[in-house]
Amino acid sequence: MLYIVDKDSFTGCIVARMSDDKYINGTALKFETYKHQKQLPGLITVTLEEFERMREEYILSLQTVFKEIQQAEYYNLVNTLKIKRHSLNQNFAFFFLESDESAFNVYTLCVRYDNKYYCAQKDKNLTEEEIRSLIDYRKQLFVFDVESASHSVELFNYLEDNDISDIFDLFDSNPDKIKLNGTDFPFASVADKNNRYIVYIDIEYNIDRKELEKILLRFFSENILGFFESKYSQWDEYKEKCIAYRDGKGTKYSIWQYRF
Numbered sequence: 090m091l092y093i094v095d096k097d098s099f100t101g102c103i104v105a106r107m108s109d110d111k112y113i114n115g116t117a118l119k120f121e122t123y124k125h126q127k128q129l130p131g132l133i134t135v136t137l138e139e140f141e142r143m144r145e146e147y148i149l150s151l152q153t154v155f156k157e158i159q160q161a162e163y164y165n166l167v168n169t170l171k172i173k174r175h176s177l178n179q180n181f182a183f184f185f186l187e188s189d190e191s192a193f194n195v196y197t198l199c200v201r202y203d204n205k206y207y208c209a210q211k212d213k214n215l216t217e218e219e220i221r222s223l224i225d226y227r228k229q230l231f232v233f234d235v236e237s238a239s240h241s242v243e244l245f246n247y248l249e250d251n252d253i254s255d256i257f258d259l260f261d262s263n264p265d266k267i268k269l270n271g272t273d274f275p276f277a278s279v280a281d282k283n284n285r286y287i288v289y290i291d292i293e294y295n296i297d298r299k300e301l302e303k304i305l306l307r308f309f310s311e312n313i314l315g316f317f318e319s320k321y322s323q324w325d326e327y328k329e330k331c332i333a334y335r336d337g338k339g340t341k342y343s344i345w346q347y348r349f
Contacts, residue, residue, distance in 0.1 A: 092140045093120070097131025101147045101193060103140065104132060144193075146349045149315040151195040155209040155227050158199075163206035166199050174213055180204075183220055185213050200224065223311060228280060230309055232287040232302045244286045247279060259288060263340060267332045269301055276305060278336070285309055304347050308332055313345075320344035 091107040105123070106114045113123045124132045135143065170186035173196055186197040190210075198211040202224055211220075231241065238244055238256050253259065259277035266273045267289070274296065276289035287305050291298065307316040320326035322341055327333055330347040 090137065091134040092137065093123075093132055093134055094140060094143065095129055095131045096133050097129075099143060099147055101144045104129070107134065142349060145315075148193045148195065149312050151192065151210055152212065152312060153210045154229065154311065155200070155207045155224050158206050158208045160206055163199055163201065163208070166197065166208065170197065176217060181217070181221065183217070185211075227311075228283060228285045230285050230287065230306050232289070232305050234298065235288055235290050235292075238286075238288045241286070243281075243284055244288075247281050247284075247286065250281075251279075256288060260290065263335065265332070265334045265336070265342075267301065267304065268327060268329055269296055269304070271329065272296065274301065278309065304330065304332075307347075308334075308345065316349065317345040317347055320346055 091110055092103045093105040093107065093113070094103055104127075107120065108114055112119060116123065118126065120132075120134060124130070166186060167184050170188055172184055173187050174185040176183055180203055182201045184199045186199060188197050191197070194213050195210055196213050198209050198215075198220070200207040200220060202221070207224055209223075211223075215223075231244070233241060233244070235256055244256075248254075248256070259279065260275055264275035264277060266275050268274075274289050274291055276287060278285060278287045280286070287309060289301065289305065291301070307313070310316070317332070320331070321343060323344060324342075326344050326346065328346070332345040332347070333342040334345060335342045
């Protein structure tokens with residue numbers, strides 16, 4: 090059995106099946122003919138295992154970081170969308186709301202916390218403690234190559250506040266690194282109260298930067314354990330799409346394998 094999905098606009102669902110690996114189920118069409126007829130150039134065939142991995146990655150990517158919103162936007166969402174789950178306390182209230190985009194148990198989550206208002210896309214099974222923690226320790230993520238990093242005002246302010254004169258000073262003799270297409274790319278990450286800045290080195294422009302930056306952002310996201318598997322300090326596990334990370338401390342790296 091093969092599954093047909095649209096890699097250009099994948100939403101966790103299949104488009105069709107092929108039971109005999111030749112014809113599309115319910116039709117007399119071969120795959121290329123079906124693809125042309127549907128005018129969907131992004132159609133591909135995948136196995137059940139490949140489809141399940143694609144769907145798992147999609148579900149993880151649906152979840153977003155909390156952003157602060159205005160009181161009016163908060164009440165507009167709460168009053169106009171169907172409530173799936175809620176809790177009301179004096180200084181803390183939350184509402185999981187069902188919208189047209191709701192899928193795979195991920196819903197719009199609106200929170201009132203210490204007289205501020207927040208919104209994100211989150212798993213409906215989060216506990217109150219987990220929701221508080223995600224708000225308390227949230228950071229906006231920024232990723233730059235070393236050249237574009239110089240254009241970030243926020244990163245410049247961080248460097249200045251910490252007496253760092255040059256962006257390359259973030260990279261010592263044992264930097265964190267990611268392996269992609271068989272090449273190691275050093276990166277460094279620093280954080281202030283609200284933001285985390287991730288800077289990587291690719292001077293020769295010899296990598297798919299979109300893929301590299303996506304992996305780095307996911308490594309520092311709230312869903313790291315969904316996107317990565319920890320390999321501890323086993324260097325023989327440092328393979329393709331792996332991150333060797335020590336967070337600028339000591340000499341011992343932990344190895345993290347990207348799962349997708």
